[in-house]
Amino acid sequence: MPGLWSAASQEERQTLVRLLLERVLVEVVGDTEQVRVICHWHGGHRTAHQLIKPVARLEQLSTYHALIARAVELHRSGQSHAEIAQTLNQEGWRPAKRRDTFNAPMVRHLLQRVCVAPVKRRRRVAIEREKDEWIIAELARHIAVPQSTLYNWVQKGRLRSRTVCVGRDHFILVHADAATVGMLKEVRATPVPWRRLPSARNRAVASSGA
Secondary structure, X not given: OHHHHXXXXXXXXXXXXXXXXXXXXXXXXXXXXXXXXXXXXXXXXXXXXXXXXXXXXXXXXXXXXXXXXXXXXXXXXOOOHHHHHHHHHHOOOOOOOOOOOOOXXXXXXXXXXXXXXXXXXXXXXXXXXXXXXXXXXXXXXXXOOOHHHHHHHHHOOOOOEEEEEEOOEEEEEEEOXXXXXXXXXXXHHOOHHHOOOOOOOOXXXXXXXX
């Protein structure tokens, strides 16, 4: 079987799996990154597997509290943010979302959650907006979707947007009137199998300085 599997194409492997598997049960553990998979093979044999899926927030990690405690411990031992990130990666800790490793900014943000590291206050920036324009973070909070989802829709031209430059800062402004906001909320509320993404449209990307 190993030789047959290694010599098979992707399509042939799918056929082999269909012949060998009777059914697969998948269970997401709570709202965490942990996924239990039980494979029922023809002949009565069963195998259990543990998978990791991306999650949107650190708090969803099953290891969140232990991760915080470990990061604080390393911080108190005198390690820098970059050194803490390296240690966490070497010890097998995983961040949320689709990254496999920590970096220094992620560690800084992690420690700021428990008020261990000082928070750098950004100065308020005045952005000249047109009617019905939103910063992505604002629109994400308003319609309760991850910022990464909105970025993806903007990049694919599904939402009209433009980029403005204020000093050294760059901001993406998304045009979303009441009808667009309503449509986005409807998309968010629709279960995934029936969800229709916003239609692609011409994206207006302009740059202005201030």
